[in-house]
Each structure stands twice: as C-alpha cells, then as structure tokens.
Amino acid sequence: MIKFLDLKAINASFEPDLSNSITRVLESGRYTLGTECEKFEQEYANFIGSKYCIGVANGLDALRLIFKAYLELGVMQEGDEVIVPANTFIASVLAITENRLVPVFVEPNISTYNIDSGLIESKITNKTKAILLVHLYGLNSMDEQIRQLAQGYGLKLVEDNAQAIGCKFQEMRTGSLGHAAGHSFYPGKNLGAFGDAGAITTSDELLSKVLRSLANYGSSEKYINEYKGLNSRLDELQAAVLRVKLRRLDADNERRVLIARYYSKNINNKFVVLPKSTEEISGHEFHHVYHLFVIRSQFRSKLRDYLSTNGIETLIHYPVPIHRQVAYIEFADLNLPITELIHNEVLSLPISPIITDYEISYVVDVVNSFTPC
Numbered sequence: 001m002i003k004f005l006d007l008k009a010i011n012a013s014f015e016p017d018l019s020n021s022i023t024r025v026l027e028s029g030r031y032t033l034g035t036e037c038e039k040f041e042q043e044y045a046n047f048i049g050s051k052y053c054i055g056v057a058n059g060l061d062a063l064r065l066i067f068k069a070y071l072e073l074g075v076m077q078e079g080d081e082v083i084v085p086a087n088t089f090i091a092s093v094l095a096i097t098e099n100r101l102v103p104v105f106v107e108p109n110i111s112t113y114n115i116d117s118g119l120i121e122s123k124i125t126n127k128t129k130a131i132l133l134v135h136l137y138g139l140n141s142m143d144e145q146i147r148q149l150a151q152g153y154g155l156k157l158v159e160d161n162a163q164a165i166g167c168k169f170q171e172m173r174t175g176s177l178g179h180a181a182g183h184s185f186y187p188g189k190n191l192g193a194f195g196d197a198g199a200i201t202t203s204d205e206l207l208s209k210v211l212r213s214l215a216n217y218g219s220s221e222k223y224i225n226e227y228k229g230l231n232s233r234l235d236e237l238q239a240a241v242l243r244v245k246l247r248r249l250d251a252d253n254e255r256r257v258l259i260a261r262y263y264s265k266n267i268n269n270k271f272v273v274l275p276k277s278t279e280e281i282s283g284h285e286f287h288h289v290y291h292l293f294v295i296r297s298q299f300r301s302k303l304r305d306y307l308s309t310n311g312i313e314t315l316i317h318y319p320v321p322i323h324r325q326v327a328y329i330e331f332a333d334l335n336l337p338i339t340e341l342i343h344n345e346v347l348s349l350p351i352s353p354i355i356t357d358y359e360i361s362y363v364v365d366v367v368n369s370f371t372p373c
C-alpha cells in the first residue's frame with residue numbers, strides 16, 4: 001500500500017533531532033512567547049528573505065490577520081475588493097470575506113492551474129485594493145505582469161504561500177515577493193509542524209507591528225490593548241519542531257522535484273494529462289516545489305478506483321470549487337468554466353521527500369496500465 005503522504009515516516013526521518021527539541025521545550029518550562037518562537041521567526045525571515053516574521057496559529061489566521069491589519073491601518077475599508085484566483089483552497093477566500101472584503105475571482109491558466117495574469121486587469125475597479133496571489137500546488141504564480149499591475153494601480157500584493165514554501169521567483173523566495181505573505185505549517189505541507197501552525201512574513205515595519213499586536217489580543221504591552229485582536233500564536237513546541245525541519249527543506253524540495261521529473265518523463269497514458277513542466281510554460285520563470293503532483297483525467301473516478309485497487313492512495317485538490325460551495329451560495333451564479341473543469345478532472349499522486357524509487361516506478365506502471373473501458 002502506497003500512502004498519499006506518510007507523515008509518520010517523514011517525521012521519523014528527522015530523529016533524534018525532533019525528540020531532542022521536544023524534550024528541550026518540555027524542560028524549559030516556557031510554552032508560548034519564548035525563545036524557540038523568537039529564533040524560528042528570525043530563521044524563517046532569513047530563509048524567506050523578508051525583514052519580519054510573525055509566528056501565528058495556522059495559515060488561515062496568517063492570511064486573515066494580514067487583511068485585518070490593513071483595515072486597522074486604514075489601507076482598506078469594508079467592502080473593498082481583493083482579486084483572488086478562483087482555483088484555490090477555501091482558506092484564501094475565507095481570509096478575505098472574514099474581514100468583510102469582497103473576493104473577485106479570476107480564472108486560472110489551464111497550463112499552470114494558477115491565476116491567469118492576463119485576466120486580472122479587466123477585474124480591477126476603483127474598489128480594488130489588493131491581489132491575493134496563491135502559489136497553488138507549489139508552483140510560483142508571480143510574474144512581471146502582476147508586479148506591474150500591482151505597482152501601476154497601487155494595489156497591495158499579498159501572497160498565500162501555504163503550498164509553496166521554499167519556492168523561488170528569479171532569485172527571491174515566494175513569500176517575499178509582495179507586501180506580506182501568509183504561510184501554513186499544517187502537518188501535510190512541505191514544512192509541516194506537529195499540529196496547526198503558521199507565519200506571516202513582511203518587510204513593512206509598521207505592518208509587522210500591527211500584526212504582532214493583533215495576533216496577541218491586540219496588545220503589544222501586557223494588559224494594554226490597542227486593537228480588538230485575537231489569540232493566534234505559534235507555540236514553543238511547534239517552533240522547535242519547525243526549526244529542525246526548516247534546515248532540510250531545500251533538500252526535501254529538491255527531492256520532490258526529482259520525483260516530479262520522473263513522473264513527467266515516464267507517465268505515458270492518453271487518458272492522463274500531466275502538469276506542464278516549468279520549461280514548457282513559455283514566457284515565465286516558474287519554479288515549482290511540488291507540494292502536490294496533480295494530473296488530470298476525464299476518467300478521474302475510474303482512474304482513482306483503479307489506483308486504489310492497486311494499492312495507491314490518491315487525493316483530489318479540490319473536488320468542489322469555492323463558488324460551488326454551500327458556504328458561498330452568493331457566488332453560485334458565477335461562470336468559471338476553467339476552474340470547474342480543473343475541479344472535475346484533477347487527481348493528486350503520492351509525492352513526498354521519503355517516497356522510494358521503487359514506489360514511484362510502481363505508481364508509473366499502474367498509471368500507464370490504466371484504461372477506462
């Protein structure tokens with residue numbers, strides 16, 4: 001049986017360092033707002049290439065706090081619009097609507113599954129205040145056109161870097177490309193904690209101060225509250241675990257790239273569409289850290305059953321688009337055919353830094369032997 005993601009085996013590969021870190025935190029007697037979090041924030045800011053990092057409770061909080069901070073600063077007002085890809089995980093959109101801002105959906109490019117930068121400008125109105133760029137599946141979605149649009153229209157560029165930690169655009173890391181970025185360390189992400197955890201990076205000093213206060217009850221001095229904040233902190237245990245795992249992240253991502261190349265080179269089945277390799281996507285400098293290896297098939301459900309029968313676990317990212325969710329009934333009338341096609345056809349194959357050569361060659365053989373009839 002090939003698991004989609006074997007978290008136990010991934011974390012075992014970091015021993016004994018993880019256990020040592022956990023013991024260190026246990027014995028320190030300090031479990032929140034201590035030195036592990038401080039050190040992780042410095043190390044992570046360095047890694048991303050941002051001036052500031054604020055550890056928070058999860059990736060959704062990271063994103064919603066960024067918009068909340070912009071509201072507190074008067075940069076945005078309730079009812080303002082935020083451009084967001086229609087093909088994303090629901091957290092990207094929750095972070096917008098939670099703050100009474102309005103998401104404006106843009107269709108993805110069918111080659112990248114990320115936002116189609118050519119479609120953004122026509123969606124900009126005098127209420128547009130930001131673009132929320134999502135580097136979905138681990139593929140950078142930043143390009144020169146987006147940079148120029150953000151600059152030209154004076155928009156905030158916010159990145160949802162949950163799936164692309166370690167990814168690059170030119171010589172910079174995603175998460176340092178815009179004004180602020182949200183990161184998720186959910187256990188299954190490329191940099192995964194032992195529970196929920198997240199971070200915000202920014203190089204804007206004022207924004208970083210508001211964010212740190214908002215995440216800690218709206219307080220920067222104990223029992224003195226400047227904002228109606230929330231409690232969203234990165235605890236010491238998670239920070240200690242993340243410090244260990246961050247050191248191996250680039251190597252782990254390189255292994256993911258090798259596996260993706262192997263899949264792309266060897267999967268050959270006319271009923272399966274492979275992700276375009278970064279060399280094939282013309283005009284862009286796309287780096288991919290393959291959080292997910294996403295194929296498409298018009299026969300997805302049969303293919304998924306066939307893989308499952310042969311002991312290969314797969315997942316769908318994601319089965320229902322946001323504008324088709326009951327929670328977002330107000331967007332049910334939107335016409336987003338590319339987003340819908342993607343949701344109907346995508347299937348994620350197993351990929352992780354510890355999956356073996358034998359396992360990936362077995363996955364290739366099974367995918368290649370699939371026929372829908």
Ligand SMILES: *Cc1c(COP(=O)(O)O)cnc(C)c1O
Pocket residue numbers: 058059060061088089091092134136160162163183184185186196197198
């Ligand atoms: C995982 C994820 C999030 C949310 O992160 P959590 O830590 O689960 O709250 C946000 N955006 C995207 C694209 C994600 O994949």
